Amino acid sequence: MTSRIQSITNPRIKLQILSEEDIRKIHNATLRIIDEVGVRFPSKRALEIWADAGADVDFERMVVRARGELIEAALRRCPPVYSLAARDPQQDLPLDGNHVYLGTDGCGVEVIDIANGERRISRLQDVRDIARLGDALEQIAFHWVPVSAQDAPVATRGLHEIKAIWENSSKHVQTESIYNVHEAQVAIEMASMIAGGRRALRNRPVLSLMQCTASPLGHDGGSLDAALLAAEAGVPTGFMTMAACLTTGPATLAGNLAVGNAEVITGTALLQLAFPGAPVFYAAAQTASDLRTGAYTGGGPEDFLFGGATNALADFYDIPLSMGSFATGAKEPNWQAGIENSLSTFMASASMADMLLGAGFLHGSRIWSFEEMMMDCEIFSIVQKMMQGIVVDEETLALEAIAAVGPSGNFLTQKHTRRHMRELFVPEFMDRRPYAEWESRQDGAYDWALAKARRLLAEHEPAPLERGLSEEFDRMIAAAKASALP
Amino acid sequence: MNQDILKRMAQSIIDGDSDAAVALAKESIDTNMDPLEAISGGFVAGVNTVGDAFGRGEAFLPELVMAGEAMKLAVATLDPELKKRGAQRQILGRVVIATVEGDIHEIGKSLVATMLSASGFEVHDLGVDAPGDKLIGKALEVNADLLAMSALLTTTMVRQREVIEELEKEGLRQRIKVMVGGAPVTRDWVTTIRADGYSEDAIGAVALAKKLMGGA
Numbered sequence: 001m002t003s004r005i006q007s008i009t010n011p012r013i014k015l016q017i018l019s020e021e022d023i024r025k026i027h028n029a030t031l032r033i034i035d036e037v038g039v040r041f042p043s044k045r046a047l048e049i050w051a052d053a054g055a056d057v058d059f060e061r062m063v064v065r066a067r068g069e070l071i072e073a074a075l076r077r078c079p080p081v082y083s084l085a086a087r088d089p090q091q092d093l094p095l096d097g098n099h100v101y102l103g104t105d106g107c108g109v110e111v112i113d114i115a116n117g118e119r120r121i122s123r124l125q126d127v128r129d130i131a132r133l134g135d136a137l138e139q140i141a142f143h144w145v146p147v148s149a150q151d152a153p154v155a156t157r158g159l160h161e162i163k164a165i166w167e168n169s170s171k172h173v174q175t176e177s178i179y180n181v182h183e184a185q186v187a188i189e190m191a192s193m194i195a196g197g198r199r200a201l202r203n204r205p206v207l208s209l210m211q212c213t214a215s216p217l218g219h220d221g222g223s224l225d226a227a228l229l230a231a232e233a234g235v236p237t238g239f240m241t242m243a244a245c246l247t248t249g250p251a252t253l254a255g256n257l258a259v260g261n262a263e264v265i266t267g268t269a270l271l272q273l274a275f276p277g278a279p280v281f282y283a284a285a286q287t288a289s290d291l292r293t294g295a296y297t298g299g300g301p302e303d304f305l306f307g308g309a310t311n312a313l314a315d316f317y318d319i320p321l322s323m324g325s326f327a328t329g330a331k332e333p334n335w336q337a338g339i340e341n342s343l344s345t346f347m348a349s350a351s352m353a354d355m356l357l358g359a360g361f362l363h364g365s366r367i368w369s370f371e372e373m374m375m376d377c378e379i380f381s382i383v384q385k386m387m388q389g390i391v392v393d394e395e396t397l398a399l400e401a402i403a404a405v406g407p408s409g410n411f412l413t414q415k416h417t418r419r420h421m422r423e424l425f426v427p428e429f430m431d432r433r434p435y436a437e438w439e440s441r442q443d444g445a446y447d448w449a450l451a452k453a454r455r456l457l458a459e460h461e462p463a464p465l466e467r468g469l470s471e472e473f474d475r476m477i478a479a480a481k482a483s484a485l486p
Numbered sequence: 487m488n489q490d491i492l493k494r495m496a497q498s499i500i501d502g503d504s505d506a507a508v509a510l511a512k513e514s515i516d517t518n519m520d521p522l523e524a525i526s527g528g529f530v531a532g533v534n535t536v537g538d539a540f541g542r543g544e545a546f547l548p549e550l551v552m553a554g555e556a557m558k559l560a561v562a563t564l565d566p567e568l569k570k571r572g573a574q575r576q577i578l579g580r581v582v583i584a585t586v587e588g589d590i591h592e593i594g595k596s597l598v599a600t601m602l603s604a605s606g607f608e609v610h611d612l613g614v615d616a617p618g619d620k621l622i623g624k625a626l627e628v629n630a631d632l633l634a635m636s637a638l639l640t641t642t643m644v645r646q647r648e649v650i651e652e653l654e655k656e657g658l659r660q661r662i663k664v665m666v667g668g669a670p671v672t673r674d675w676v677t678t679i680r681a682d683g684y685s686e687d688a689i690g691a692v693a694l695a696k697k698l699m700g701g702a
Contacts, residue, residue, distance in 0.1 A: 042590070109640055109670040121674050148640035148670070157641060177641075214590055221590075246548065247593050291546040293687040294597055296669070366669065 005091055005171075006138040006381065008100035008349050012389025015350035017309040023316050026254060030261040031068035033217070038065040039266045040218035043225050046270055053273045064266065074269035077276040080318040084142060084236065085204035087194060088170035088463060092204070093141055095281065095320035095354045100387075101141035102380045104134050104373070105327055105358030107177050108147040111368040114453060119367060122147035126368065127164040129457055130360070133370070135169035136460035139377035142172040144210070144358055147368050155484035156477050158183045159190070162207065163473045166194065170463045174322075174355075176210040176240075184209070184226035186480045188233045190473055194466070202234035209237045210283055210322065213263035215248035224270070231271040231278035238322050239267035240283030245302060247289040253305060260286050261313060268319070282314040285324025285357070298329030298364035299340030308347035323353035326376050329364045333372045333446060337362065341379050349383045356380075370457075374449035378429050385425050396420075428452070491519070492528040495560070499532025502552025504559045511563035521564040522573055529560045533604055547688075551597065554604030561603075578606040579699040582625045583634040584616035585668075586645035591638035594667060597688040598634065605692045607632075618649040625662055632695060637668040646671075647679040654680075663698045667691060 018026070033039075041047055042062045051057040053074075055066035084093040093101050110119050111126045126147050134140040145161040152160040158178035165173050178187050191207035192198045201207075209230045211223035219239070230237045241260030243249035249256035268280050288302035289295065297303070307325055314321035325348040330336035348356055359376035362369045390396075401416035411417050429445040431438060438444070491514060498506035507529065514524040536553040539545035561575070568575055581602055585595045592614045603609040610628055612620060625633050633653075637643040646666045653659045663682045666675070676684045682698055685691040 107640075110672055110674075121672065121678075150640055154641045154644055218590075247597075251548075289547075292540075292543070293689055294547045294594075295687050364669075 003091070003135065003170075004138050005093070005101070005141045006384060007093075007102075007141060008352075008384045008387045009098050011350070011352060011387045012391070013350050013387050015308050015347065016312070017305060017351070018312045022254075023312055026258055026261060026313065027316060029254075029258045030265065031071060033258060033262045034066055034071060034266055035068060036065070037217065037262075038063040039262055040064075040214070041224060041266075041270070042219065042221040045228060046219075046221075046224045049228075049270060049274050066266070066269075071265060071269050074272040075265060075317055077272040078268065078280050078317065078319045079277055081320075082236065082279045083204075084172040084174070084208055085195070085206045086142075086170055086172045087166070087206060087465075089204070091141075091171050093172055097315070097320070097352065097354065099354060100349050100352055100356060100384075101354065102139050102356045102377070103142045103174065103358045104130060104140060104144050104146045105361045105365055106144035106146045108361055108366050108368045109150070110366060111147060112362075112370065114370045114450070114457065121150050122368065123151045124149035124160055124164055127161050128168050130368065130373070131165040131168035132460055132462055133373065133453060133456055135171060135462040136456045137373075137377055139380045140171070140359065142174055142355070143169060145175050145177045146360060148177065153481055156183065156186075156481045159186055159473075159477045159480060162187055162190065163470070163477065166190075166473075167465050167470060168462050172206060172208070174208040174210055176212070178209060179211060179220060179226055180222035181225045181229060182480065182484055184229045186476055188229060188235055190476060191235065192233070193469060193472065198233065205235050205279065207235055208281075209235060211237065211239050211267070213239050213241045213260075213267065215241060215243040215263060216259050217262055219263070219267060224267070227267070227271060228274055231275040231280070234279065236279040236281060237271060238281035238283040239264050240285060240322065240324075242285045242287065242324075244286070244296065245288035246291065247294050249286070253288075253302060256286055256288075257306070257309065257313070260284060265317065268317075281320040281322050281354070282310070282317065283322040284310045285327075286310070287324075296329075296364045298327050299336070299344060303340070304343045304347045307344050307353070308351045311348070311351040311353045314353075320354040322355040322357060323348040325349075325353070325356045326359055326379070327357070327361050327365045328372075331363050331367075333362070333369060333375055333449070337372065337375075338379075341376055342383075345376075345379055346383050346386070349380075349387055370453035371446050371449040374452050375429055375445060378427060382425065382427070488519070488523075491517075492524070492531070495524060495528025496532035496535065499529050499553045499556050499560070500535055502549060502556055504552075504556040507556040507560040508563050511560045515564070515567045520573075521567045521571065522575065524564060525561060525575060529557055530606075533557055547597075550604070551600050554600040557604045558600070576606070577608045578696060579631040580608045580610070580628055581632040581634055581695065582610045582612065582621060582628065582630045583636075584612035584621055585614040585636045585638075586642050586649070587615055587617045588645065589637050589639060589642035590614045591636070591668070594638075594688070595634075595636035598636070598667065598691045601688045601692050602634075602695055605696070607695060618645065618652055621649055622652060622656070622658070626658075630662060632663050632665060632698060634665045634667070634691070634695075636666070637670065640670045643668065643670050643675065646675075646681065650679050650681060665691065665694055665698065 130146040192201040195201040243260040286306040325344040328337040328340040360373035
């Protein structure tokens, strides 16, 4: 059973937050930062690659400074278009700048239990369940590891997680929880077995990696080494900056963009220096820290602006963008969640970010909520509808129908109406009932979303993994655990 | 005369002006002022003013942090003078704080360290990627009351449990209270690893530390 994937494509809404001149200024500022301030690369291998390429490397402080020409030359090697592959080729995702795809968010630590509504620590079974739901929903185009499988051993947790997703969905898997070489090696091997070999994996990468930077102007050592391994295998990799105004970035948005940009393009350039032509993507979830507590906010006008602006930068570098969206800071699916998730998603979509992360969370990407997942998917559908804009042509101007109805009357029985009525949006969770009905039932979006999630979880059967693969993965993971450092 | 310098000391903290605070601290030593008076009558008064404004929503975190940094440096400048006079600054407790082994995320931890220091704790910040034995070693060395550990990843968060188990094994758990923090830390985790508490932000961390020390 092939599940269709809903994406935003052929947009009829355009958003421009940064002018071409603004982008140039940010890029130039970024190059100055890289040249004069430097970026930290706490990986011996990375430092050596930089040194070999002619960058100025301080091995003791592990800081790299590089001239603009070096960075720009490296970035020109990035492939501008490629696809994220799925176990089911009909679910492949071309990152061609004309699609916006939604993924599940990650990596949370708690789950609102779907059976009893209690908040509890996340487990491997949650990863399976969420993957299966994502597999059933047309709005979910790909998976992130949604929550940490905290009952799985630390040394191989990331491997347990991707195996769990592959067993429960045929869609593309992008992991943000593999950030060491040890696990990356095994993950790439697992992916190649699904794809049908190393060369096949290169052509059809069924796995991609996302690594977080360490703002300001830094990277994580294990992440760098894992990314290099992925780049070598042709597994698409992206570095995500989460630079936050006030704390890990300047208080001004442009400065925050520049800091994050320096992190991302140096990481990306590194991969190109080592493996020219490796598929890469820009990833970003910049924000502003709360003025009162310094806390991560998960939404606000600054987030929305970053969401709408970052793709202009990614387009400048001609690489796909993975943009933080949804991920409200609200503690329950309420007004705040509605605003934050709608505005952030609209902004990122209107700027045609290729990948949106992601559906399903409360409290700033920490608490998984099955209701929220369903409601986020509806927000995506609404935005998708909006992005289709208003088509003005002979057919849509409907002159024939208008003449037929004439003054007074209605359009309900017109053939034209029959032809086009299914283009009008039918929401699943918005309450459009008569007031009295709501008053007597007192139910609403939460309940319907929860009911849908429960139903899908009970009924949906994903395409199973190829025979024997699960067992082989178990063996590989066990071997990885045995050989892991303490 | 005294009043004037005390007022200027407080103002340097309110302004978050570390240079001015250090200069005033030096001035007070040169003029033979009682360092304890300088701290409690001058600098701490400034911290309290900023704290009150913060509580009313009129001052924000950066102002609090800058005040804290200025306070830290002022106290450090007065330390030798305190020692010389055999005087003891009244501290709320001794804290060893770090981000756990394998984890390099530091801003939350640094924020907590600054706020604790500004609030009257003696803070020993061991930075990031700190192995358990280094943490415990330092705690013993400075006779710490509190051990505070931060982690941003669920995979490094487990180190918090390891350190607590080590403290229990060495019979130190009663002496040293443990607070944990970082995005993946939840109340359930605190219960599971038998820590003494956690906070989602620096303000709460200070309140928790005070509570653990038996204060309000």
